[in-house]
Amino acid sequence: MAHFYPSFETFDLADQILEAIAARTVGYQGRIGVAWYWRLRGGILVTFTLHYTVTEQRWDLLQAEAASPNVGVFSSADFPFTAYGTVLTSPPFIHELEGRAEWSNRLYFQMGDLINDAVLWLEMLGASIIDPQVRPPAAFPDLGILERALVKHAAFQLDGTFHLEELHAAFPKRISRRSLSELAQRWEELGLLTDERPRRITVALRVLSGVEY
Missing domain, CATH: 1.10.10 (Arc Repressor Mutant, subunit A)
Known part of the structure; x- marks a missing residue:
């Protein structure tokens, strides 16, 4: 099965979202390769990646996973752009064609709400370090x-x-x-x-x- 990855320009546009999340949270390590990383207390590693749900020309989904050395992946979250769109018939996405990228329906994209939800999810992970499966209670x-x-x-x-x-x-x-x-x-x-x-x-x-x- 062929794998498609975003172009440089697509990553550049997506950085607007991830860097806004990073500005309000701790542990951000930056974008490395095709993913954005956070390193949290308790050995928790968080990864955000960009995906498409319709075609590789329409990047419209952020997926996040949190993993620890003890249990591997223990939490995940999806942030589909369409869930933060204000017009059902005009969902927001990053339109990419031959390496060139631009926002489509950006006017209808409540990006701030997506950022707020992602920040809240990262903050909630802070409580997971006291989960017995993630870290021993004796700690x-x-x-x-x-x-x-x-x-x-x-x-x-x-x-x-x-x-x-x-x-x-x-x-x-x-x-x-x-x-x-x-x-x-x-x-x-x-x-x-x-x-x-x-x-x-x-x-x-x-x-x-x-x-x-």
Whole structure:
């Protein structure tokens, strides 16, 4: 069976979508060959690829997979452009002919909605690192009352940031500045906090602490 791959110009147009997703997420590694890659905490590798559903001249589908060393592929998602079109009879797609590419029906394409959904799917993968099949339960500690309180305060009072100074100011008699810093470092190494500064709590940490997203 013959395999068809997008042209350089088609990839260039698709980059508009993937780079917008990358700007709002962590772990983006770039486009390598014919796919876009994210490397997430817990050894999770995410791959996005571009496909067609009708003919190789109409590229209109982004497919994504998430895999881990322990279980292989454990999550997948499809983002068909037609699902984000506003006119049923004029579905959006990247039209390619003899290596030249351009958007068709771009005016009817709610690209922002597709980007939002892809970002949400990537964020949801953050919770998968505490799935027993993806990562052994022993890799994560049971959270105590104070630790849960810290996460709750960060989520609802600090807009999701794990800001050490502000957290210590809120719990001055319950945890020292040094202990708080060491806790943040451990959680970052486990992928429960992001490595940006200030750190942010992840979906996985919310799940572990019982804090609603």
